[in-house]
Amino acid sequence: SGQKVCYGDFKHSCYKLAYFQDLSRRVGFQEARQACEIDGGALLSLESETEQQLIENMLQNLTKSGSGISDGDFWIGLWRSGDGLATSSACPDLYQWADGSISPFRNWYTDEPSCGSEACVVMYHQPTANPGLGGPYLYQWNDDRCNMKH
Numbered sequence: 001s002g003q004k005v006c007y008g009d010f011k012h013s014c015y016k017l018a019y020f021q022d023l024s025r026r027v028g029f030q031e032a033r034q035a036c037e038i039d040g041g042a043l044l045s046l047e048s049e050t051e052q053q054l055i056e057n058m059l060q061n062l063t064k065s066g067s068g069i070s071d072g073d074f075w076i077g078l079w080r081s082g083d084g085l086a087t088s089s090a091c092p093d094l095y096q097w098a099d100g101s102i103s104p105f106r107n108w109y110t111d112e113p114s115c116g117s118e119a120c121v122v123m124y125h126q127p128t129a130n131p132g133l134g135g136p137y138l139y140q141w142n143d144d145r146c147n148m149k150h
């Protein structure tokens with residue numbers, strides 16, 4: 001389940017946010033991707049700073065709703081397939097959007113992507129975490145292991 005928000009004047013007319021406070025309901029990247037496809041959509045491709053800001057506002061509104069939302073990152077549709085050049089300087093260029101979008105927009109947290117075994121991307125949402133060198137862990141992107149539960 002999730003909260004569906006639609007816009008009549010934006011490139012992607014509807015977004016659906018799914019947040020599970022119950023850790024046992026959170027899923028890995030491929031499960032999240034399949035759930036979106038079953039629902040007729042795709043994991044989020046962020047194509048511009050404007051769209052990034054729209055999603056940040058939606059997450060802030062969700063947090064303000066008193067629904068008890070706390071720390072919990074959100075999968076987005078960015079991932080890296082294969083391990084061929086995962087440790088090279090070319091690694092950041094190997095990430096692609098799951099829906100085939102070719103947008104070059106990225107919003108990586110400082111020192112990300114770290115690559116290696118981390119090939120799937122989350123949008124940070126850790127409002128209670130102490131800020132790191134790149135500031136609060138809110139809305140920037142981090143590569144993570146695809147089997148992590150978000």
